Amino acid sequence: MNKDKFPSELRLDKASGNWVVIATGRAKRPESFKKVKNGSIKESNKDCFFCNIETQGEPLLVYYKGKKVEGIKKWTTVVIPNKFPAFIRSKSLNRKKRGEFFETMNAVGAHEVVITKNHNKSLALLSLAEVKEVIDVYTDRYNSLIKEDGINYVAIFHNHGPEAGASVAHPHSQIAGIPLIDYDLKKALAKSKKYKKDGDCIYCRMNDWELKEKERIVYENEHFIALCPFTSKVAFQVIISPKKHLSHFENITEQEKESLADAFRTVLRKLYKALGDPAYNFYLHSAPSDNDDHLYYHWHWTILPKTSIWAGFELGVGIEISTIEPEEAAKYLRNQKI
Amino acid sequence: MNKDKFPSELRLDKASGNWVVIATGRAKRPESFKKVKNGSIKESNKDCFFCNIETQGEPLLVYYKGKKVEGIKKWTTVVIPNKFPAFIRSKSLNRKKRGEFFETMNAVGAHEVVITKNHNKSLALLSLAEVKEVIDVYTDRYNSLIKEDGINYVAIFHNHGPEAGASVAHPHSQIAGIPLIDYDLKKALAKSKKYKKDGDCIYCRMNDWELKEKERIVYENEHFIALCPFTSKVAFQVIISPKKHLSHFENITEQEKESLADAFRTVLRKLYKALGDPAYNFYLHSAPSDNDDHLYYHWHWTILPKTSIWAGFELGVGIEISTIEPEEAAKYLRNQKI
CATH class of the missing domain: 3.30.428.10 (HIT-like)
Structure with a gap:
């Protein structure tokens, strides 16, 4: 990979107005696409990264039993940067034409993960207070991200189950701050x-x-x-x-x-x-x-x-x-x- | 189900211009959505409907070794009506307003299945002559369907593998003649x-x-x-x-x-x-x-x-x-x- 290349690229099809992201930063070798997906994902919470949150770098926001707290010692909901971000902070969009029909720019923005404590309890199984805490966390991060320069849209989304594209079994949502508004x-x-x-x-x-x-x-x-x-x-x-x-x-x-x-x-x-x-x-x-x-x-x-x-x-x-x-x-x- | 109801309904969101099909003719009871999909589909060719093509009603088109033939005695590619059609022939569109924002109409059209003989050989494994035969069959049915009154667009598509939505393992394509052009x-x-x-x-x-x-x-x-x-x-x-x-x-x-x-x-x-x-x-x-x-x-x-x-x-x-x-x-x- 070209070392000067921004690790995630937005590409625009000018004719249709549609954008895609080529997330080369988390690029896999072509061979790795060969592995047959069997739909199962790691279920054990012993080796779960999100259960061992202290290994995941500095948290962006920590809640414990309905209240915002400092530090990760006690937590019930936590927000961390996505380790494989599709959108990455930068001052330079570096927007360029490619041929007559295309443009590229750096996929500038933010990409975060919202994790709830219990490995085995998806949102449906949480108490009302616990779901309220997730909404609090969504709102807090949403408010923070929309104020950032270069972020024009904030997407909050949640994938539950491997058939829905969740690649980690531990319940989590994602928040992406992106520089543009798609078609x-x-x-x-x-x-x-x-x-x-x-x-x-x-x-x-x-x-x-x-x-x-x-x-x-x-x-x-x-x-x-x-x-x-x-x-x-x-x-x-x-x-x-x-x-x-x-x-x-x-x-x-x-x-x-x-x-x-x-x-x-x-x-x-x-x-x-x-x-x-x-x-x-x-x-x-x-x-x-x-x-x-x-x-x-x-x-x-x-x-x-x-x-x-x-x-x-x-x-x-x-x-x-x-x-x-x-x-x-x-x-x-x-x-x-x- | 209302017996006067057409068994497949197109619904238009007028504001966005997007249509959906509610295929009530193949409607399942709500309970039946509960069954967990495990991604596996019937692999045995003994019980395969498409291997036992003579049980599938009158074929619309039969090819045998590169040539169009009459009757189903010998075949290499065959086209039959879809047993669970999303689009069904009718003279009446019965287009109606629903509230301020929606419209409905009968999902009028045609829905066919193109089957190649060998249960275990997907298109990638066929000979050049066999793939050419599939293209011949696509073209033949396409030409026939576009001439029908009420069909304004003909979609040819193929789903391979359960992850791509193929519900039958035997290799097959589908052709749908539909009354409209979507957004x-x-x-x-x-x-x-x-x-x-x-x-x-x-x-x-x-x-x-x-x-x-x-x-x-x-x-x-x-x-x-x-x-x-x-x-x-x-x-x-x-x-x-x-x-x-x-x-x-x-x-x-x-x-x-x-x-x-x-x-x-x-x-x-x-x-x-x-x-x-x-x-x-x-x-x-x-x-x-x-x-x-x-x-x-x-x-x-x-x-x-x-x-x-x-x-x-x-x-x-x-x-x-x-x-x-x-x-x-x-x-x-x-x-x-x-």
Whole structure:
């Protein structure tokens, strides 16, 4: 590898507006792709890096039983830098043209891991206070990262289970601060902006409609609605969004955090029970932290249980096929006693 | 299930322009999603439906040793209707509004399965003549389906291996005739149209550039180029496209079919050897068969080896991360002796 090369590169297809990351810093030799994945990941907590957190370098944030603390002696949730970052701090973007159709730049930003203490308890099995602590930690790091120069968007996401791409069994989330807003996010923002102009925000109006229709609602509490969307992309997809119009996740109040923790925990427990601890991905969409205010946006979390694999049709045509009506999935989840 | 309901429903999110299919005809009970997928699929050819093709209803097309034949007594490649179709022939689209933001319509169209005889030989292991026969069959069915009323796009795709979503071990491809063009395809068409206006077609110009740069070329023959794209979405992604500007797959010549079979077989064998029979998806993108002529488009095949799982970051942010440079992947494939 060229030693002058930044260890992770963003590449833009100018014609489509799509970016990819070539994470050469964690590059593997071509031969290493040969190993057949059998879907199993290290389950023992004896050798688990995250159980032995003191070997993982300086933590960025430590919580112990609901409170921020200094030092790693006692912890219940901790944030550390990702050892194999896709985004890395730097002052130089070094943006360059490549031929007529492409551009490259350094994948500048931050990439962190949020770890909860118990190796064997995924989020669905945590207490309300423990889930609230995770939300506190998300919010704390989110607020810190959006203030950094060069970070225009902060992605919080969580992969549970090997089928959902989790490469470490110990429960953990990831937070990435990235320098740009991708085509898909731009499209979502443009859509929200357009519909906000015509009246209320599109999510507010959809939530109103869903509350009237009732059949896709999975759960609601004081501040949040969880539902299986009308155009679900996978069976048992759930979206959790605030009832009030909230554009920026960083402005979440203490009360809303309590309420979000309850909604999250309830939905994850229902999925756990209904589908037998399914693999899943979840992620936040919120207004970017670039120079625009994006007040028209409405933040929300999307949970995608790995109930199927997007294959040639989905990848080629861009239309997802699922084999259960969202109405029936929602009813099934609604009726799960947890 | 409502007996008046069409057994597969398309749902449109009008704000984003994205469609999904809710295939209620093959709907499973909610409980059935609980079963943990272990990634293994029936391997025995004794009980294989596709080995016992005579139990699978009337074939739509039968080939035997390179020639189209009548009847199923002797066959090497056969096309049958998909027993669990996502798209079903009907005269009525029955398009309806649902609330302010959604529409539904019957998932009208066709859904077929292309089966090659040998249970244990995937495409990479077939002879050149056998791969050519598969291309012949693709072309034959493609030409037939695009002429049908109500079919505006024909998708040919292939899933190999359980990790890539193949639910049957016996090698097979699928062909779906669908009534619409999805947002992603519209975007790709618009991009091609825009760049064609400014000069040559975007794919022609990219291919010229790639032939000069050389480092991402995997293979070329008289009519085709196979390369790892500059903005690869997965490690070892390969695109096969004609050197000449060809917009409509249905117009492929006999010579080009021979050449395509050679390119396909070579790339699949290189992937087989390099990555140890990886799971993969491949699919065709070609000009739609709706009322526009789309002469600006340049058809091509995309092969996506399942070298990783798109997880929370890819799904949430829309930026794919891969851990090998396309240049290095291409070099590795180029150097595979097959």
